[in-house]
Amino acid sequence: MKSAGRRYDLSAGKWHxxxxxxxxxxxxxxxxxxxxxxxxxxxxxxxxxVIVFTHQAWRAFLATLC
Structure with a gap:
């Protein structure tokens, strides 16, 4: 996974x-x-x-949905 010049190892992720x-x-x-x-x-x-969020950005995103 590459995003903005970064690579993330997502192999340990448990998708749901x-x-x-x-x-x-x-x-x-x-x-x-x-x-x-x-x-x-x-x-x-x-x-x-895959879109990758920080936890803070994810919380902010979810807050805008409610």
Whole structure:
């Protein structure tokens, strides 16, 4: 994974989607287990691009949704 000149090892991540998604692979997934980062991907394309947030940026993003 490369983002803004950085490479991240996401192999230790445990990907999961929200319990609100209904389990139909039509949402985003986040990965737990990556220190200091929150990787996010499209559940329909698990080998596709990943957006990587810091925990602070992820919390700010979620706060804007509510």
């Amino acid at each position: 989607s929200s319990s609100y998604s209904g389990g139909h692979n039509e949402c985003v997934e986040i990965a737990d287990g990556i220190p200091h980062l929150v990787p996010v991907r499209d559940s329909k394309n698990p080998t596709g691009p």
